[in-house]
Amino acid sequence: MFDKFERLSEEKQKRIINAVIKELANKGYKQASTDIIAKEAVISKGALFNYFNNKKGMFRYVFDYSVMIILEEFYEKIDVSKADVIERYKDAVLIKLELMNEYPDIFNFFTKVTLEDDAEINSIIEEKINEVYKESFAKLFSGLDMNIFKEGIDIQKAINIIIWSLKGYSDQLLLEYKKTKVSLSDIDNEKILNELNEYLELLKKCLYK
Amino acid sequence: MFDKFERLSEEKQKRIINAVIKELANKGYKQASTDIIAKEAVISKGALFNYFNNKKGMFRYVFDYSVMIILEEFYEKIDVSKADVIERYKDAVLIKLELMNEYPDIFNFFTKVTLEDDAEINSIIEEKINEVYKESFAKLFSGLDMNIFKEGIDIQKAINIIIWSLKGYSDQLLLEYKKTKVSLSDIDNEKILNELNEYLELLKKCLYK
Amino acid sequence: MFDKFERLSEEKQKRIINAVIKELANKGYKQASTDIIAKEAVISKGALFNYFNNKKGMFRYVFDYSVMIILEEFYEKIDVSKADVIERYKDAVLIKLELMNEYPDIFNFFTKVTLEDDAEINSIIEEKINEVYKESFAKLFSGLDMNIFKEGIDIQKAINIIIWSLKGYSDQLLLEYKKTKVSLSDIDNEKILNELNEYLELLKKCLYK
Amino acid sequence: MFDKFERLSEEKQKRIINAVIKELANKGYKQASTDIIAKEAVISKGALFNYFNNKKGMFRYVFDYSVMIILEEFYEKIDVSKADVIERYKDAVLIKLELMNEYPDIFNFFTKVTLEDDAEINSIIEEKINEVYKESFAKLFSGLDMNIFKEGIDIQKAINIIIWSLKGYSDQLLLEYKKTKVSLSDIDNEKILNELNEYLELLKKCLYK
């Protein structure tokens, strides 16, 4: 399918992929300009269409690539030997924040992607999510110790509350940093970690034996 | 400013507003087509520009309108005499779900609007949010009984966990209905209310005296 | 033809005519906006088209009107008893400058009109010029004493040189005032009259006995 | 700036430039249609905007081009060794008439251009005039013998009368040819030259020693 592209030197592939992701992250699919992408990648517009056939193909390629990159890095970093639910999810959230810092364009791209209105683009996205979902879900849940919860508590509900709280906290964090236009890398980690831990201690006191 | 528009028959105003909101909800600001809006509203393109001067004006008008509609309905429905934090927020979420059911296009429009690229559009949005925020915030918090929480619990953190959990639950609900393409109005209300109450009972047991 | 218009009160006719001339003077025929004219005249756009049928009719009416006004004023002011060619033409130029000061919009309108590209508009203009030309030409030449020129001089050529010099001088004057954005009414008359007289003395010395 | 355009074949450049000048000469800036220009030049509308970015850029390019062409031809033809004022200006006028015959669209364009309403267009024009004025002025005046005038004559005034007379004569000529719709190239040169010389002899007899 994209063998023409993959026969290019790795350096050129990276340059092109980064240019595509950057423009998609900035503008979303429809408003992304192939002209700007070609310029940013320092290749001709014709080449872009040779490699990916059309804009949709280009999207499909870099979306698959982006998902792959993030999952690989995530799997590498997550410690599946921790049995404590809260600690495992806390790690997951912190890794996500780290990765957002390392690959900001990819995450902006993912955010933009959630609201695309093109039917074909949406099916590409959905397809990928279905493909990836089960595997990563299993990874996140494997080997957790469910006996840690208090008697009489609905474990699935408790886990959801934990996940939603962590998501709520990190979303709030990102909103603040977006508002103040401070990069994630400028985060005062200690203060945030402390605050996060306080939330998690509260949840532990509530939910754990 | 928009007096030409407001001199139209109410029926026509509604038809136009709905057409604009629908297109904005589907495509976002930049990709929304004034051509399609005019066709959907069964008016000429020229008329659209007579009423709103330009696309930005059109956006401004229906955005203000949408915010007003939703807030009015919300204020009418929310019961500010309930002092129980969880019950108050549960009501807020249920009202939001009801309104999403009643005005699905407006909520899709609001969702799309969060990711607009256009600087002027963003400032229109921000301006409105600033105008509206304090008032509605006060409404949601006024008269709450904060003594209900267990001793030693950080009240702000507890409230955040409640809010995030409610948001998490309703987001999950919406995702499910979006996936199965079932309208919110087809919700089996009893089942959902039961499930929601279970979550809230869990939180009460954890956080309340 | 335009009886509907002419049945209006004189005050209203004036208001409308002035609005039309002003817009035509500013923008030329094609770019003149009937909307702006209606607003300036404080009448409805529909009325404008009732009075003049269409934009062309409107043009025809105010062009005829403008030519009539200027000619009437000119004939009233020109002293046909002066037999001296140079003095007669000097008067004509000075009267023209006076009228430009009194009716600046009309003269700007006339200037714009010379470069219209609409075929029908051009034929309206040409028609009027042909109608008016002979009469005013006769007025300007009647009763001149041609014996004043030196023997052996081609009188028609001498007259042309006089006319062209006067035109050159007044054009230069207008250009200066346009450049410095000073209104004609702010002209330092004495200085200009002196300079003009010096030109005319030179011509008299050359051409007269 | 316009390198994309200048990389085209000379034939295509000419075709496009001529189409642009023709439309601008006919309609003026605002009313000129890029659609018609593209059709006349037998290129796509998109191409036009690739070459010149926008309508203003297109104007700027062909205006600069036109000024350059005319000045080059003029400088090539004017004989600066003639010291006689009248002969020098006579040459200038004859060259102008020749060039009007050779490049009628350019001169119509220049005429239209004097009455443009658009502020940016006017500043482009003024800028160019300022750039070109001094140089061409110097060319026209350099090496003239001012001792040829009679004693007691104001030389500047005499020169102005010469210039205005020449301008008057050539304007009259052009008006006649415009009226009879005869092209300048059909001019009976001998008759005109004789008449022009008679005017100039009259001026010489008046003004020269």
Place this chain on the structure above:
DNA sequence: TATGAATGAGGATTCATTCAT
């Protein structure tokens, strides 16, 4: 007779995609 809302063709500009070189 007067109004001004409605129309729709026409205007400048953009951009994914093609294709000759």
Place this chain on the structure above:
DNA sequence: TATGAATGAATCCTCATTCAT
């Protein structure tokens, strides 16, 4: 294989003219 010029449909917006009230 790589290039980038060329295309033309689609975009927002304007305005003379019409016509129901």
